Amino acid sequence: MRRYFDWEGWSFTAVFALLSLITILVLIGPTIVIMMLSFTGEETLHFPPTHYSLRWYRALLDANELQDAFIISIKVAAITVVASVVLGVSAAMTIARSKSPWMRGLETLFMSPLILPALAFGFAALMMFSLLGFRPSTFTLSIGHIVVCVPFVLRTTLASLAQLDPALLDCSVSLGASDLYTFRRITLPLIGRGVASGGFIAFMSSFDNVPVSLFLQDARTQVLPIYLWDIIQNQLDSRAASACGVIIIATIVLMVLMERFAGFSRFMK
Amino acid sequence: MAAAATEKSREWQLALPLTAFFALFFVAPLLLVIGISFQATRRMTGGLGLNQYAAFLGDSLNVEVLTDTLLLGVKATLLCLIFGYPLAWLFTRVSAKLQSLLIFLVILPIVTSVVVRTFAWIVILGRHGMVNDTIVALGLSAQPLHLLFSEAGVVIVLTQVQMPLMVLPLITVLQRIDPNLASASSALGAGAWRTFFKITLPLSMPGIIAGTILTYTACVTAFVTQSLIGGSRLLYMPMMIFQQAMDLQNWPFAAAVSVIFMISVLLIVALLVALSRGRAARLYG
Numbered sequence: 001m002r003r004y005f006d007w008e009g010w011s012f013t014a015v016f017a018l019l020s021l022i023t024i025l026v027l028i029g030p031t032i033v034i035m036m037l038s039f040t041g042e043e044t045l046h047f048p049p050t051h052y053s054l055r056w057y058r059a060l061l062d063a064n065e066l067q068d069a070f071i072i073s074i075k076v077a078a079i080t081v082v083a084s085v086v087l088g089v090s091a092a093m094t095i096a097r098s099k100s101p102w103m104r105g106l107e108t109l110f111m112s113p114l115i116l117p118a119l120a121f122g123f124a125a126l127m128m129f130s131l132l133g134f135r136p137s138t139f140t141l142s143i144g145h146i147v148v149c150v151p152f153v154l155r156t157t158l159a160s161l162a163q164l165d166p167a168l169l170d171c172s173v174s175l176g177a178s179d180l181y182t183f184r185r186i187t188l189p190l191i192g193r194g195v196a197s198g199g200f201i202a203f204m205s206s207f208d209n210v211p212v213s214l215f216l217q218d219a220r221t222q223v224l225p226i227y228l229w230d231i232i233q234n235q236l237d238s239r240a241a242s243a244c245g246v247i248i249i250a251t252i253v254l255m256v257l258m259e260r261f262a263g264f265s266r267f268m269k
Numbered sequence: 270m271a272a273a274a275t276e277k278s279r280e281w282q283l284a285l286p287l288t289a290f291f292a293l294f295f296v297a298p299l300l301l302v303i304g305i306s307f308q309a310t311r312r313m314t315g316g317l318g319l320n321q322y323a324a325f326l327g328d329s330l331n332v333e334v335l336t337d338t339l340l341l342g343v344k345a346t347l348l349c350l351i352f353g354y355p356l357a358w359l360f361t362r363v364s365a366k367l368q369s370l371l372i373f374l375v376i377l378p379i380v381t382s383v384v385v386r387t388f389a390w391i392v393i394l395g396r397h398g399m400v401n402d403t404i405v406a407l408g409l410s411a412q413p414l415h416l417l418f419s420e421a422g423v424v425i426v427l428t429q430v431q432m433p434l435m436v437l438p439l440i441t442v443l444q445r446i447d448p449n450l451a452s453a454s455s456a457l458g459a460g461a462w463r464t465f466f467k468i469t470l471p472l473s474m475p476g477i478i479a480g481t482i483l484t485y486t487a488c489v490t491a492f493v494t495q496s497l498i499g500g501s502r503l504l505y506m507p508m509m510i511f512q513q514a515m516d517l518q519n520w521p522f523a524a525a526v527s528v529i530f531m532i533s534v535l536l537i538v539a540l541l542v543a544l545s546r547g548r549a550a551r552l553y554g
Binding site: 006008009011012013015016017018022023024026028029030031033034037045047048086087088090091093095103106109110113114115116117118119120121123124125127128131143144146147150201204207208211214215225228229236240241244247248252255265 | 281286291294295297305352354356358373375377378379381382384387391392429433437438461463465489506511520534
């Protein structure tokens with residue numbers, strides 16, 4: 001056979017490599033821009049900064065409103081994670097075992113907040129709460145967040161339950177262990193990584209939520225992403241950059257920890 | 270027998286808390302939105318009718334907002350597919366070490382706040398931002414371009430912000446494709462492009478559909494990106510619901526807009542699901 005240059009193979013690889021290179025650059029670019037910007041020494045936000053300093057990070061220490069919003073966001077995210085894990089894991093135990101079409105329907109219902117416009121749900125929840133006479137508070141915020149965050153916990157927990165050999169549970173029960181003991185000693189250690197990964201995604205997603213919070217917060221319970229959204233839209237305060245810098249650093253640290261202890265990236269695919 | 274029956278009921282009990290929670294705080298509010306959307310007047314005095322729907326569909330400006338929003342999703346999703354697919358393909362071709370780096374780069378944006386990611390783009394796309402400085406410096410344009418507050422800007426930013434939702438399902442499905450199929454194809458004389466379009470692409474259809482559903486629904490409802498990059502001149506459905514509900518306090522109209530929006534999105538998702546079922550039937554039937 002005559003050897004010849006494989007133009008087709010070469011052009012295919014070139015096009016695909018070039019496109020994925022662009023995608024990678026575009027994916028990480030904004031994070032790098034924000035990190036550099038957050039260390040600017042200038043008065044206004046201009047990229048690239050002419051000189052660098054920690055002044056806008058120091059300015060965060062006196063930003064009381066921003067700190068209040070941060071605390072509210074953390075509080076709501078913590079409540080959301082605990083509730084989503086308790087509700088999601090127990091429901092997943094049933095859904096994973098059952099083959100009834102009713103359960104499939106229920107699973108679809110629980111996953112539907114991922115698909116449905118979150119803003120429409122936020123508005124719906126606002127009407128519901130005002131009908132019931134609840135005023136906006138961390139309580140209403142948390143309820144709304146739980147609805148949109150449960151799907152994450154449910155999905156990762158179901159994925160790890162699917163890997164779990166049911167024979168292990170039968171062994172445990174036939175050796176005389178109670179259901180609760182079996183759950184604590186057999187099931188939970190084996191699905192723990194999935195649960196932790198789902199809880200982590202739920203936490204980040206609650207911490208980041210704007211569309212639902214818009215309707216369920218009031219002036220006293222403003223959450224961090226909405227506070228940032230507001231200052232970015234209206235005055236482009238330089239503290240927005242350093243606040244974003246803190247969020248990015250915290251996110252990366254948490255992600256690395258979650259990857260190490262829960263193999264979290266496996267559950268994202 | 271009795272033991273099995275109690276076991277069954279006990280299993281059901283575990284799903285009860287979440288079912289009750291969803292009934293009360295998800296299904297009930299949605300039913301309430303549907304109910305209120307049929308209120309004839311803004312004051313919600315009790316008269317029922319299709320007035321709100323007629324008001325929305327009767328005004329061509331409103332219908333335009335709906336089609337703009339749905340098309341915005343199509344454009345951003347297509348871009349995600351065109352740029353995301355090669356990245357997913359690259360992922361299956363590199364070493365395990367590079368794979369874990371790539372997956373980190375893909376996941377980081379999903380976990381990072383949307384507000385943070387969108388904020389970066391304001392700096393990049395602004396009148397005196399990076400892109401415009403480069404364009405002017407290279408002499409490609411004498412004037413800075415209006416990238417911010419333009420639809421092109423919103424599409425670009427949405428593509429970046431929602432890209433991981435497309436790439437992750439694609440990676441999953443591409444990893445499952447037997448590499449022998451591509452080898453067989455090239456051994457039989459097909460070139461790389463032909464192998465891709467005849468073998469890899471059709472087999473990755475489930476991932477494309479799954480990614481498209483996730484990306485599309487995220488793009489059309491991306492309130493933060495739409496409002497920050499689009500500014501006040503570009504109006505999309507989420508902002509319209511927000512303005513009607515909060516600024517104008519017109520709940521029945523906001524409810525009707527919400528219902529129309531949700532039904533449109535669900536119809537598109539149903540269409541995509543039907544499409545994937547049809548394909549699966551033809552491929553494996």
